[in-house]
Amino acid sequence: MSAKGVIILGSSRSKGNTHTVVSELQQQTGFDLIDLKAYKINHFEYDLKNEDDFNALFKKLTANYETFVFATPIYWYTMSGVMKVFFDRISDFLFEEKEIGRRLRGMNMGVMSCGSDQETKKGFEMPFVESANYLGMEYVGHIHTWIENRKIPQTVQQRITEFANRLMKK
Numbered sequence: 001m002s003a004k005g006v007i008i009l010g011s012s013r014s015k016g017n018t019h020t021v022v023s024e025l026q027q028q029t030g031f032d033l034i035d036l037k038a039y040k041i042n043h044f045e046y047d048l049k050n051e052d053d054f055n056a057l058f059k060k061l062t063a064n065y066e067t068f069v070f071a072t073p074i075y076w077y078t079m080s081g082v083m084k085v086f087f088d089r090i091s092d093f094l095f096e097e098k099e100i101g102r103r104l105r106g107m108n109m110g111v112m113s114c115g116s117d118q119e120t121k122k123g124f125e126m127p128f129v130e131s132a133n134y135l136g137m138e139y140v141g142h143i144h145t146w147i148e149n150r151k152i153p154q155t156v157q158q159r160i161t162e163f164a165n166r167l168m169k170k
């Protein structure tokens with residue numbers, strides 16, 4: 001049986017285009033969905049004194065899942081600010097309570113992007129690949145998606161199915 005995974009949605013709208021493609025992936029994998037917009041997650045602070053939802057959320061995620069799919073819209077050629085802040089805050093668990101951060105070692109990371117263009121620019125994947133390396137996670141890959149007339153185009157549909165199969169083999 002494959003390990004249970006979670007899709008982490010980092011869009012500025014909970015029911016936007018990224019959610020549309022995420023729903024399809026969710027349906028095909030049975031993975032849970034976490035919408036970062038539903039949580040209060042502040043910017044990283046060096047004193048690590050943030051009082052928000054991040055710590056509890058991160059502990060829950062690392063205790064319950066082995067595969068993490070980061071789903072982000074493309075905003076200004078890169079991941080959304082919401083998603084980037086989530087990555088910044090992982091640093092909290094690299095400074096303190098390091099055993100929580102270390103839980104990610106050996107876990108799987110996949111990435112799904114959704115843009116208006118049909119391609120991402122060179123370099124889009126790099127922060128995910130390098131973060132996976134740094135955290136000791138296995139990088140499963142990235143698919144890029146887009147929406148046409150509020151629907152998932154055939155090419156994208158095929159990509160999602162292929163990605164879902166890859167993720168479920170982990």
Ligand SMILES: Cc1cc2nc3c(=O)[nH]c(=O)nc-3n(C[C@H](O)[C@H](O)[C@H](O)COP(=O)(O)O)c2cc1C
Pocket residue numbers: 011012013015016017018019073074075076077078114115116117118146147
């Ligand atoms: C602030 C902002 C910046 C954007 N920048 C890009 C971009 O650089 N490349 C691109 O293909 N689409 C860009 N888009 C379009 C979105 O990626 C696209 O509409 C996506 O489907 C939105 O997903 P969402 O509904 O989950 O936010 C941008 C949209 C916004 C709001």
